[in-house]
Every structure is written in structure tokens, then in C-alpha cells.
Amino acid sequence: MAKSFDVAVVGAGLSAFHAVEVLAKSKKSVAYIHGFTFQEWAMAAAVFLNSPEEHVKWTSGDPEKWMMKKWTNVEYFLSPAETVNCDMKEITLMQKGPDAGKVINYKVLIVASGQNSPLLTPTAGMSLSERISEVRACGEALKQAKTVVFNGAGLVGLEMCGDFRARNGYGARVVLLTRSGKVLDSDFGDKAEKPDPKMVAKVTDILTNRFKIEIKEGAASGPESEQASLSPGTLKLDSGENLSFDVYIPCFSMGANTGFLKSSNSNFLGPRGTMLVNECMQSSAHPEVLGVNVTNKKLVGHPVTIIVSAAATHCAKQALEIVDGKPAKAFVPPKESIHPMNVKMGHGPGGYMVWSGLPGPAHVCCCLPCGGGYPFCPPPCCWCCLPGCSGACGTCGSPPEGEGPAVFMPALLAKFTGMHGFKGLGDYGSDIPQQKTMA
Ligand SMILES: Cc1cc2nc3c(=O)[nH]c(=O)nc-3n(C[C@H](O)[C@H](O)[C@H](O)COP(=O)(O)OP(=O)(O)OC[C@H]3O[C@@H](n4cnc5c(N)ncnc54)[C@H](O)[C@@H]3O)c2cc1C
Structure with a gap:
């Protein structure tokens, strides 16, 4: 039988946490579709993918250590959302994990399911054992590789290059593929300035001369370019050139994690799964649905987490207004640096x-x-x-x-x-990895 809540929040990252943190202070009933039995700190991914021994430091496998017991109006669900029927305002959870198959009804929904970044973040529905195996397989493949290709020279791609050299040494050839031929060429949003050319020159120099990274201009648009590969293969570039690798890791987002959202309204989702929203972060098609970091309104500024947290807090406040039948207000982002700090x-x-x-x-x-x-x-x-x-x-x-x-x-x-609600890190809990322990 379905259980009904005033507000449901879907997501397992810091956006969802900050939204629920605000909702927990209200008297409304809240369903927190966390979707995993563990927590993992995304910002350390470049560290632990290159050095799986460090994964446990950034992971908590014991929900008792991170679930907020004092939030008495909040119910956690540790199985991910499989479908959200926005016409019916009904969420069905995946047939995996402790809350498998449960059905939840909501008055207002906050979608905080993040960006699709295979390997960098765990896939919804993954158990901790599966994630540990994936991280270890990545670390092992990187250690053995003679040629590594990282695709995307934004902040994440640069971290991957540096952590690869810092942890795996200088034996392998490392290629950093960039669409523009330049580093820091990510789209920081309409209102953002281009990164300072002096910073671009400095980072290029450090990567090239200190880290011995080959910065290569080029793009690949086939579906294989969106999947990490931990075994040898060839990436076909749009120029026709073939780039061989032992390990290939895309370091950019494949779009918003919104595949589970279903609606009869064709104006609900836009390109790359972005939820189409107004200035309040409220879906144009379903005004009772709000989105953080999954919408067509790019969250501009750095540190990214400050802007994302502010957007999450905003969505939670608007959710409470909407439940009470009041109109939502526009999101005014904090004035953060428009260059990467x-x-x-x-x-x-x-x-x-x-x-x-x-x-x-x-x-x-x-x-x-x-x-x-x-x-x-x-x-x-x-x-x-x-x-x-x-x-x-x-x-x-x-x-x-x-x-x-x-x-x-x-x-x-x-x-x-801790500031972003990730408690109890450093403990895999009782989830014993299936794979043999790495030396
Ligand atoms: C390697 C790396 C380094 C970074 N470094 C920095 C930095 O130095 N500074 C900075 O400001 N930012 C940094 N970031 C960005 C920062 O991590 C993100 O901005 C932040 O994690 C976004 O939080 P989020 O909650 O919106 O999304 P996420 O952290 O992606 O969380 C969304 C979660 O929802 C889950 N989910 C997806 N589908 C479902 C479903 N159906 N049901 C339930 N849950 C679901 C996802 O699996 C995911 O765990 C970095 C990111 C990476 C990958």
C-alpha cells in the first residue's frame, strides 16, 4: 500500500541533504529517498579511484551512523526511485535494497539526483560491495595501464590527472582530451566569465611540464565516449582519428539523473534530461516538482557546492510554501566567485x-x-x-x-x-567486499 507524504526528496548527495535539513525543521511529513545503504563523498573521487585503499576514508557503510534520528518528521528510504509518475504524484522504488518496491505519494517533490557521471559517482541501485569492487577495479586498471585517456579538461579532469600522477607515478602515458584544445574549458554558465587566461596558461604549464600530461584537442561523440572503460580499447574521435587506451575515463557529466521521471507532458524534460524550470526552480509542466542541480537553470559560481546547497535550501523553502498553497519565490543565488577559486x-x-x-x-x-x-x-x-x-x-x-x-x-x-551532512565516514560497516583485499 502506498504511503503519503507532504514532501518527497529524491537524491543521496549534498543537495538532497540540505533540502531535507530545512524540511526537518517544519511540521510537514518528509520522505527522503536516499536510495543507497551507504554514503560516499563525491569530491574525493579522484583520490580513491586512483588509490582504492583510500576509498573507505570517504565512505560510510553503516546507515546508523549517518541517518539523522533527531529528524522525527523525516522517513529515510534506502532503495532508489525507479519511477516517479508525475501525473499521479507517485514514486515507486527499485526492487533492490531495504525498501524494495515501496510506493510513495507526495504533494511536492524535490529532485536532487545529481548529474550522471559514470564511475565518478555510484550508479543508483548499487550496493556498497558493488561500489567497492568498481573502485578497486578502476584503481587496479589505472595502476597497470600504459596509456590512460581522461576526457574533459574541467576541474574534475584536472584532478584526475594530478591524482593519477601523485598516486601511480610517471610510467604511463596520460592524455587529457579537450574539445577546445584548452584546459578549464567547461561551460561555467551564461553569466560566468571565462577563466582568467593567466590561470589557463599556468595550469597548462604545470600539467605539461610538471605532470607530463599530453593535452590533446579533440572530441568524441559516440555512445562509447560516455562510458568509462577499464580494459584496452580505441576511442574514435570526431576528426576520424583513433585514440588507443588501456583505461578511458570520461570526466564530464552525461546529463541529469532524471531517467526515472515520467510525465505525459512533453515540456517536462529538455535536452540531456534537464528538468525545465522557471526562476523559482519549479517545473513548468508540474509546478509541484522542484529541481536542484538537474535543471536547465545552470548553477553558476564556485565553489559549486555553495551554490548547489543554496539552491537546495531554496527549493525546500518553496516546497513548504507550495504545500501550504502559497506561490513559490525566485531563486537568488549567493554572490560567489565566477572564476574557479x-x-x-x-x-x-x-x-x-x-x-x-x-x-x-x-x-x-x-x-x-x-x-x-x-x-x-x-x-x-x-x-x-x-x-x-x-x-x-x-x-x-x-x-x-x-x-x-x-x-x-x-x-x-x-x-x-560534516558541513554537508556526510557523517560516519571511514567505515565500510558490515558490508564485506566480495573481491579479495588489495595489497
Ligand atoms: C571528482 C569530483 C571533484 C569535485 N570537487 C569539487 C570541489 O572541489 N568543490 C566543489 O564545490 N565541488 C566539487 N565537485 C562537485 C560536487 O561534488 C557536486 O557539486 C555535488 O556533489 C553535487 O551534489 P548533488 O547532491 O547535487 O549531486 P550528487 O553528489 O551527484 O548526488 C546525487 C545523488 O543522487 C543519487 N541518485 C541518482 N538517481 C537516484 C534515484 N533514482 N534515487 C535515489 N537517488 C538517486 C545519485 O546516485 C547521487 O548519489 C566535485 C565533483 C567530483 C565528481
């Missing part, structure tokens, strides 16, 4: 990081001994750090770039996890 080419020793928009106090406070630094302790906390300062982050009195800031990055990344 940092570029990471690898985390930890052997990596390289460039800060371009480091806030003032961070120049003095961003140090290792405090295990976090600004903005997690109020300035002038640098007084506490100075006596024991390792200088490793490279931001004190020296240019905010280099291996030092990269060494500092995993600690900073770990600080962000």
Missing part, C-alpha cells in the same frame, strides 16, 4: 594546487597544525597556529600554490564532509 591537480604529496581567490584571513590561517584553519575557526586564530606552523600549506608569506596547498587539501576536504 581554486584548481586542484591532485590531493596530498605529489599533487599541485593553485588558489586564485583565497579570502584574506586564509592567507595566514590556512595551516596544517590546526587541522582545518579558516573558515572553520574565527580569525585571528593564526595566533594559535604560528608557534607550530609547518609551513606545509605554502599560504603563509609565499604564493598560494604548489605541493603545500595540495598536501593540506585532504584535511580541508574532510572538514567539508
Whole structure:
């Protein structure tokens, strides 16, 4: 029998968490279709795909450790949405996991199911064992590979290149494929400025001369270009050239994870599965459906997570208004940097990081001994750090770039996890990997 809720939220990332966090403060009933029995911190994917030993640090396999018990009006569902019939306002869960096959009705729906990035993020319906096997297979293939092709020279592609070199050394040929022939050529949205040419030149120089990465102009548009391959193959470029590889990893989004949304209204979804929404982030076809990070309204700015979290909070507030029969308000994004504020080419020793928009106090406070630094302790906390300062982050009195800031990055990344609702990381729980343990 179907169970009814005021608001349902579909997604397992930080968007869904921040939306539910707001809804939990209301008196409305909330269905949180988390869809997995584990949590994984997406921002560390370049680290653990290159070094599967580190995967567990960024994963929690025990729902008891991350489910928010104090949210008494929220019910978690740990099976993913298989279909959402938007005409009927009805969600049917997949025949997998603890809540297999359940049916949920909603008054308002928030779709926060993220972007389709095979391998970089787990596929909906995957068990933790399956994900561990996938991550290990990737790490093993990268370790053995003689030629690796990363496709896409946006922020994720650059991280993959740097983490590959930092963790797998310099034995393999690494090709970074880019449509424009340039790095940082992602579409940052209509209102975004092009990345600073000086930054593009600097990153190109570091990749080419320090990391020995071949930056190759070219694009591939066949379906095989959208699937990662951990075994040898050939990528056919649009120019007709064939590019052979041992491992191929696309580092761009294949579109929004909205394949489960069904509607009789043909104006519901646009190209690449984007949900067509108005300025309130509300579907034009189904006004009781809101979307975060899956819509035609590009979330412009950096850090991406700040904008995405703000959009999620906005959608939750509008959902409460809509349930009460009130109109939704337009989304006003926070004023964040329109350039990437940092570029990471690898985390930890052997990596390289460039800060371009480091806030003032961070120049003095961003140090290792405090295990976090600004903005997690109020300035002038640098007084506490100075006596024991390792200088490793490279931001004190020296240019905010280099291996030092990269060494500092995993600690900073770990600080962000709790802020975005990822608790209990570092524990696979009782989910014993099926595959033999890696040496
Ligand atoms: C390698 C990497 C590095 C990054 N580095 C940075 C960085 O340094 N700074 C920064 O600001 N941002 C960074 N990002 C981007 C950041 O991770 C994303 O902006 C953020 O994760 C988006 O959150 P989200 O919740 O919208 O989507 P996601 O994190 O993708 O979460 C959506 C979740 O919903 C799940 N889902 C899909 N379908 C269903 C379904 N049917 N039912 C239930 N659940 C479903 C998905 O499997 C997924 O787990 C990085 C991303 C990657 C991949």
C-alpha cells in the first residue's frame, strides 16, 4: 500500500541533504529517498579511484551512523526511485535494497539526483560491495595501464590527472582530451566569465611540464565516449582519428539523473534530461516538482557546492510554501566567485594546487597544525597556529600554490564532509567486499 507524504526528496548527495535539513525543521511529513545503504563523498573521487585503499576514508557503510534520528518528521528510504509518475504524484522504488518496491505519494517533490557521471559517482541501485569492487577495479586498471585517456579538461579532469600522477607515478602515458584544445574549458554558465587566461596558461604549464600530461584537442561523440572503460580499447574521435587506451575515463557529466521521471507532458524534460524550470526552480509542466542541480537553470559560481546547497535550501523553502498553497519565490543565488577559486591537480604529496581567490584571513590561517584553519575557526586564530606552523600549506608569506596547498587539501576536504551532512565516514560497516583485499 502506498504511503503519503507532504514532501518527497529524491537524491543521496549534498543537495538532497540540505533540502531535507530545512524540511526537518517544519511540521510537514518528509520522505527522503536516499536510495543507497551507504554514503560516499563525491569530491574525493579522484583520490580513491586512483588509490582504492583510500576509498573507505570517504565512505560510510553503516546507515546508523549517518541517518539523522533527531529528524522525527523525516522517513529515510534506502532503495532508489525507479519511477516517479508525475501525473499521479507517485514514486515507486527499485526492487533492490531495504525498501524494495515501496510506493510513495507526495504533494511536492524535490529532485536532487545529481548529474550522471559514470564511475565518478555510484550508479543508483548499487550496493556498497558493488561500489567497492568498481573502485578497486578502476584503481587496479589505472595502476597497470600504459596509456590512460581522461576526457574533459574541467576541474574534475584536472584532478584526475594530478591524482593519477601523485598516486601511480610517471610510467604511463596520460592524455587529457579537450574539445577546445584548452584546459578549464567547461561551460561555467551564461553569466560566468571565462577563466582568467593567466590561470589557463599556468595550469597548462604545470600539467605539461610538471605532470607530463599530453593535452590533446579533440572530441568524441559516440555512445562509447560516455562510458568509462577499464580494459584496452580505441576511442574514435570526431576528426576520424583513433585514440588507443588501456583505461578511458570520461570526466564530464552525461546529463541529469532524471531517467526515472515520467510525465505525459512533453515540456517536462529538455535536452540531456534537464528538468525545465522557471526562476523559482519549479517545473513548468508540474509546478509541484522542484529541481536542484538537474535543471536547465545552470548553477553558476564556485565553489559549486555553495551554490548547489543554496539552491537546495531554496527549493525546500518553496516546497513548504507550495504545500501550504502559497506561490513559490525566485531563486537568488549567493554572490560567489565566477572564476574557479581554486584548481586542484591532485590531493596530498605529489599533487599541485593553485588558489586564485583565497579570502584574506586564509592567507595566514590556512595551516596544517590546526587541522582545518579558516573558515572553520574565527580569525585571528593564526595566533594559535604560528608557534607550530609547518609551513606545509605554502599560504603563509609565499604564493598560494604548489605541493603545500595540495598536501593540506585532504584535511580541508574532510572538514567539508560534516558541513554537508556526510557523517560516519571511514567505515565500510558490515558490508564485506566480495573481491579479495588489495595489497
Ligand atoms: C571528482 C569530483 C571533484 C569535485 N570537487 C569539487 C570541489 O572541489 N568543490 C566543489 O564545490 N565541488 C566539487 N565537485 C562537485 C560536487 O561534488 C557536486 O557539486 C555535488 O556533489 C553535487 O551534489 P548533488 O547532491 O547535487 O549531486 P550528487 O553528489 O551527484 O548526488 C546525487 C545523488 O543522487 C543519487 N541518485 C541518482 N538517481 C537516484 C534515484 N533514482 N534515487 C535515489 N537517488 C538517486 C545519485 O546516485 C547521487 O548519489 C566535485 C565533483 C567530483 C565528481
